[in-house]
Structures are given as C-alpha cells and as structure tokens.
Amino acid sequence: MSKMFLEEITMTLRTILTATAATTALSVAGAAYAESHSPMRIGITQNNVGVDSYQTTYENAFIAAAEANDNVEVVVLDAGGDVARQIAQMEDLIQQDVDAIIIWPTNGEAVIPAVRKAHSAEIPVIVTNSNIAEAGFDFVSTFSGPDNITQGSRSAEIMCDRFKALGIEDEARVVQISGQPGYTTAIERQKGFDDRLPEVCPNVTLVETQPGDWNREKSQQVMEAFLVKYDDIDGVYAGDDNMGVGALNAALAADRAEGITFVGATNFAVGYEAMERGEYWGSIYQSPVDDAEAALQSAIDLISGEELPFLNYFDTPKITQDNMTEFTKPVF
Amino acid sequence: MESMSKAGIGRFLARQGILIAFAVFIIGFTLANGRFLSPENVMGVVRSSAILGVMALGVTFVVISGNLDLSVGSMMSFSTIVVLDLHDKIGPVLAIPAMFVMTLCLGAFIGFLVGYLKLNSLIVTLGMLSAIHGLTLTYSGGQNMDIADKEGTWFSVFGQGSALGIPVPILIFLLLAALLGIVLAKTPFGRKVYAVGGNGTAATFSGIKRARIVFLCYVMSSFCVAVAGLIQASRSLGSQNTVGQGLELDVLAAVILGGASLLGGSGTIFKTVIGVLILGFIQNGLLLVGLQFYVQFVVTWAIIILAVWLDIAAKRGKLLSTIA
Numbered sequence: 001m002s003k004m005f006l007e008e009i010t011m012t013l014r015t016i017l018t019a020t021a022a023t024t025a026l027s028v029a030g031a032a033y034a035e036s037h038s039p040m041r042i043g044i045t046q047n048n049v050g051v052d053s054y055q056t057t058y059e060n061a062f063i064a065a066a067e068a069n070d071n072v073e074v075v076v077l078d079a080g081g082d083v084a085r086q087i088a089q090m091e092d093l094i095q096q097d098v099d100a101i102i103i104w105p106t107n108g109e110a111v112i113p114a115v116r117k118a119h120s121a122e123i124p125v126i127v128t129n130s131n132i133a134e135a136g137f138d139f140v141s142t143f144s145g146p147d148n149i150t151q152g153s154r155s156a157e158i159m160c161d162r163f164k165a166l167g168i169e170d171e172a173r174v175v176q177i178s179g180q181p182g183y184t185t186a187i188e189r190q191k192g193f194d195d196r197l198p199e200v201c202p203n204v205t206l207v208e209t210q211p212g213d214w215n216r217e218k219s220q221q222v223m224e225a226f227l228v229k230y231d232d233i234d235g236v237y238a239g240d241d242n243m244g245v246g247a248l249n250a251a252l253a254a255d256r257a258e259g260i261t262f263v264g265a266t267n268f269a270v271g272y273e274a275m276e277r278g279e280y281w282g283s284i285y286q287s288p289v290d291d292a293e294a295a296l297q298s299a300i301d302l303i304s305g306e307e308l309p310f311l312n313y314f315d316t317p318k319i320t321q322d323n324m325t326e327f328t329k330p331v332f
Numbered sequence: 333m334e335s336m337s338k339a340g341i342g343r344f345l346a347r348q349g350i351l352i353a354f355a356v357f358i359i360g361f362t363l364a365n366g367r368f369l370s371p372e373n374v375m376g377v378v379r380s381s382a383i384l385g386v387m388a389l390g391v392t393f394v395v396i397s398g399n400l401d402l403s404v405g406s407m408m409s410f411s412t413i414v415v416l417d418l419h420d421k422i423g424p425v426l427a428i429p430a431m432f433v434m435t436l437c438l439g440a441f442i443g444f445l446v447g448y449l450k451l452n453s454l455i456v457t458l459g460m461l462s463a464i465h466g467l468t469l470t471y472s473g474g475q476n477m478d479i480a481d482k483e484g485t486w487f488s489v490f491g492q493g494s495a496l497g498i499p500v501p502i503l504i505f506l507l508l509a510a511l512l513g514i515v516l517a518k519t520p521f522g523r524k525v526y527a528v529g530g531n532g533t534a535a536t537f538s539g540i541k542r543a544r545i546v547f548l549c550y551v552m553s554s555f556c557v558a559v560a561g562l563i564q565a566s567r568s569l570g571s572q573n574t575v576g577q578g579l580e581l582d583v584l585a586a587v588i589l590g591g592a593s594l595l596g597g598s599g600t601i602f603k604t605v606i607g608v609l610i611l612g613f614i615q616n617g618l619l620l621v622g623l624q625f626y627v628q629f630v631v632t633w634a635i636i637i638l639a640v641w642l643d644i645a646a647k648r649g650k651l652l653s654t655i656a
Binding site for chain 2: 049050051052053055056057059181208210211215216217220221222224225228229242246249253254268269270332
C-alpha cells in the first residue's frame with residue numbers, strides 16, 4: 001500500500017518537474033523574445049484596504065492602471081492596518097527582488113527599518129498617500145501623495161472665507177474633529193488647520209479638538225458631547241468628510257445644524273451629497289484614482305531612470321457649495 | 333473592615349458594590365461639569381450606549397455559560413452592512429429578516445463549533461472576528477454602504493425615532509434587557525446556563541444537554557448583534573465596513589464590569605446594564621471634562637479597574653485580598 005503510494009508520489013513529482021522544466025524553457029524563450037520589453041515588477045503594500053472606500057477605490061484604480069500598462073507587473077499586498085504584517089510584506093517584496101516598492105505606511109515611524117532594508121537592497125521605495133517620519137527620508141526615493149498640511153490650511157481658508165461671508169469672522173467659535181491619533185495624515189491636517197486659521201481669521205476661536213478616528217459613528221458621539229458642552233458653535237472642521245458627516249448628523253439630530261459651517265477634507269460621496277443638500281459647506285477634493293495613478297507613475301518613472309522631486313504632490317483643490325458643479329461626485 | 337462585613341451595611345455594600353462605584357463616578361463628573369446630568373446629555377449617552385448595551389446582553393449569556401465571544405464586533409459590522417445593502421435591493425421589509433437569518437447562521441455556526449465540537453471559545457471567536465470581517469469586506473467589496481434615499485425611508489425609525497419622548501434605541505435596549513433578564517433569571521433555560529457555566533461536569537450529570545445550552549447562548553448572542561446592527565444601520569443610514577471594530581472588548585469590559593465572572597456561572601442582566609452605563613458615562617464624562625485624548629485611554633481603564641476593585645472589595649469586605 002505505502003509502496004504504491006510512494007510510487008504515485010514519485011510519478012506526480014516527475015510530471016510536475018517535467019512540466020516546470022518545459023515552462024521554464026518556454027519562459028526563458030519568452031524572456032529572450034521580450035528582452036527589451038521585460039515588464040517592470042512593482043510591489044505595493046497598502047495600509048488597510050476595506051477600512052474605507054478611499055482605500056478600496058485606490059486599490060481598484062491601482063490595479064486597473066497597472067493592467068492597462070503592458071510593461072508593468074504588480075504584486076499587490078495589504079497590511080490590514082497591522083505594522084508587523086506590513087514589515088513582513090516589505091521583506092517578502094525585497095526577497096522577490098521587485099524593481100520598486102510602493103508603501104502606504106501603516107505607521108510613519110515603525111516601518112522605517114523595513115524601508116531602510118529595501119534601500120540597502122537597492123530597491124527604490126515610493127511612499128504613497130501619507131509620508132513616513134523624517135528619520136526615514138534618506139531611504140525613500142520619492143513621496144507621492146496629497147500635501148496634507150496644505151489641505152489643512154486650505155480647509156482653514158474655506159472656513160474663514162465662509163465666516164467672512166456670514167459676517168461672523170470676529171466672534172466665530174470652531175470645534176475640530178481630527179483623524180486617528182498618531183496617524184501622519186491626521187497630525188498634518190490638524191497642524192495645517194491649527195496654523196492657518198489664526199493667520200486668516202485671527203479672531204476666530206478654536207475651542208476644542210478631539211479625535212473621531214476616521215470613524216463616522218465615533219465622530220457623531222464626539223459632536224454630541226460638543227453640542228452639550230458648548231452653546232455656541234459656528235464651525236466644525238473634520239479631518240475627513242466621513243467624520244464631518246457624522247458631526248453633521250449629530251447636529252441635525254440636536255436641531256442645531258443650521259448656522260454651523262461644516263468643513264471637511266477628502267471629499268466623500270456622502271459629503272458631496274450633504275453639500276448638494278446645503279447642509280455641509282466645503283471640503284478638499286482628493287481623488288483616490290489620481291492618488292493611485294500618481295504612485296504607479298512615480299514608480300515607473302523611477303525605474304526608467306527619471307529624476308523625481310522628493311515630495312511629488314498631486315493637487316487637491318478646494319470644493320465648496322459655490323464651485324462643486326466643477327467636480328464630479330466622488331465614487332467613494 | 334472585618335466587623336463592617338458582618339454588619340447589615342456591609343452586606344448591602346457587598347451586593348451593590350458596582351452601583352456604588354457608578355454613583356461615585358456620576359457625582360464626580362457632575363461636579364466637574366454641571367451639564368453632565370442634563371436630560372439632554374443623559375439621553376444622548378444612554379442612546380449611544382444602547383448599541384453596545386444590546387450586544388452586551390447577548391454576551392452576558394455566553395460569559396455566564398463559561399465561554400467568551402470576541403466575534404460580536406465584526407459580526408455587528410456584518411449585520412449593519414448587509415441590512416443597508418439589502419435595504420435598497422429588496423426593501424426594508426425583507427432586508428431586516430434576511431439580515432437576521434444571516435446573522436443567526438453565523439451565531440449558530442460558532443455555537444456548533446464551541447458547543448458540539450467543544451472547541452475553545454477564545455480561539456473560535458477570535459478566528460471568527462477575522463473571518464467575519466473578511467466576509468463583510470467580500471460582501472461589500474470594501475465600499476461604504478449607504479442608503480440612497482435617506483429622507484424617504486421609514487427604516488430610520490429604529491435608530492432615530494422616538495416614542496413617548498424616549499429614543500427608540502433606548503426602548504429597544506430596555507425592552508430586550510427586561511425580556512432577557514426574565515429569561516436568564518426565571519426560566520429553566522436561564523438556570524441551565526448558570527449550571528453549565530458554574531460546573532459543566534455536574535450539569536452534565538444532572539442531565540443538562542451542555543452542548544445545546546452553549547449553542548443556544550451563541551445564537552442568543554448573534555440575535556442581539558443583529559438587533560444592534562439594525563439600530564446602527566438605522567441610526568446613520570450608511571456605514572463603513574469597520575463600524576463594529578473593537579467593540580468586542582468594550583462589550584466584554586461592560587459585562588465583566590457588571591460583575592459577571594469570566595470563569596462562568598455568575599452575572600446578571602441588570603448588572604450588565606449597569607456596566608454598559610458606566611462605560612458610556614465614563615467616555616462621555618471624559619469628553620465633557622475635556623481631557624486630552626491620549627489621557628482618556630489611561631483614565632478610562634484606570635476607572636474600570638477601580639470599579640472592579642471596589643466591587644470585589646465590597647464582596648469580600650476587605651480592600652486587599654487575604655492571601656496577599
């Protein structure tokens with residue numbers, strides 16, 4: 001019985017080996033044929049696909065852009081928000097000796113050693129969407145993504161312009177709902193907003209900032225508490241529209257939405273719709289499709305030997321009820 | 333201390349330790365911010381605790397039966413996403429029962445693994461936490477789920493409606509708590525749950541079908557999760573895939589805070605409700621006081637540990653353990 005079994009295994013193995021040899025021969029021939037056009041192999045490790053529609057749309061757009069390009073072959077990985085898993089994925093990609101690695105950092109500090117490893121293996125690293133901490137800049141070829149500090153400043157400008165239009169720029173009081181604590185995007189947007197608001201509207205008071213963790217339900221709860229705590233709120237700045245809409249829902253339920261200017265960032269479909277209804281004032285238009293395509297293009301440019309600036313931002317314009325018709329409704 | 337535990341007041345304290353801890357927090361927060369006890373705020377806190385609370389009711393059964401359920405958070409995300417998606421496809425009348433059936437199937441599957449196959453509940457539900465999350469993402473393709481016509485649906489009644497001036501989520505939570513409280517305290521099934529958790533072997537020898545009781549506890553838990561998902565979906569009429577992420581630990585904290593033993597065999601629905609309210613009021617109170625966010629993590633857990641300590645100290649009539 002066991003002898004037969006062994007023989008069977010040997011046979012199977014032999015078949016596999018023959019097949020592999022044949023395939024190898026074929027692919028060697030193929031490689032020779034495509035010598036000048038051998039596809040670039042680009043690996044990407046993403047932060048947390050599925051946590052929000054932005055990241056999901058990003059992934060779909062990335063894959064679509066890669067498929068549209070015959071010269072590109074991609075290895076698409078997702079860290080699921082887990083730093084340890086992302087580091088392991090970086091190591092896998094280094095082992096696979098890809099031509100370039102794109103990383104959407106789960107944590108700006110913790111991934112630095114892995115990025116450094118890729119750098120030592122002479123694989124160019126492109127950081128996408130949110131940058132890693134400054135200590136790691138030496139090991140990164142380029143950063144491709146939105147400029148979150150500018151986004152925060154622009155939101156402050158939108159808010160201030162609106163207050164001026166309403167004639168309350170000398171007394172308005174603002175609360176802020178920030179993104180996940182410790183997340184670079186959250187920190188930068190908050191910094192941009194905090195720094196810019198007093199420059200453009202020196203008499204507006206930012207009364208309190210609390211995190212909504214990029215989560216609509218969480219920020220709804222935070223806003224409920226703000227509404228209890230403060231009788232007078234004129235503006236809410238949320239680190240993204242998802243949280244902004246959560247805050248709006250809380251204000252609507254408390255019958256206090258009228259008279260509050262809601263400004264977000266990363267215009268989501270729900271934010272766009274609330275703007276259409278006149279309940280939500282403005283946001284920052286950031287397309288995950290542009291984001292994904294910019295990252296892939298940066299990788300392709302680097303592999304082709306082009307020089308890129310270290311900070312390779314794509315533009316994220318202001319969107320308000322006044323100019324929203326110039327923009328298509330976000331798909332996410 | 334020794335003499336106090338023998339006195340009448342000591343016996344009262346021993347039974348009501350957690351209630352006293354609760355009262356202490358309420359007084360503390362009220363002194364810190366006068367609006368803490370305003371009807372508006374209290375109503376708001378109870379309403380937003382209702383979702384966690386409904387889930388905690390089901391988990392109370394599981395914990396008393398001597399098991400754990402760490403899957404409720406991602407299961408709630410699943411129910412929320414499914415009911416929102418089906419709402420636009422087949423209408424709310426069919427979407428709600430369809431979502432309940434799917435969620436109950438998940439609960440039955442977990443119940444089968446833990447009850448009939450006798451697999452460790454920690455491992456099974458930890459695994460299901462990830463598996464169900466994956467299932468939800470596969471179902472939705474990772475996209476946010478939103479009801480298209482938010483104005484024109486009666487579906488919003490479960491999360492946003494109110495009757496007799498009380499928000500519907502609170503009514504659902506209290507009704508379900510009363511119902512499950514009776515089931516746990518007054519029915520043969522409830523007594524069997526205690527028996528299985530208290531001493532499984534003894535329960536088996538008394539002719540109790542242990543596997544069936546454990547199975548039913550998980551089904552009960554998934555039913556509560558479906559109710560929670562319904563409220564959540566109805567409250568915001570749209571959701572991320574991760575809406576319930578991390579709730580499993582808050583639920584467990586509430587149940588344990590209410591005095592249920594992780595080893596099984598003890599706990600009541602009433603105390604779980606108190607545990608839920610304590611958690612809700614702590615989180616809200618810290619926001620109102622305006623503590624910096626990073627500090628809130630630390631303070632929340634310091635208060636929870638303090639509450640558990642007060643409860644235990646009251647039970648044994650001493651602040652420190654005798655075997656120290």
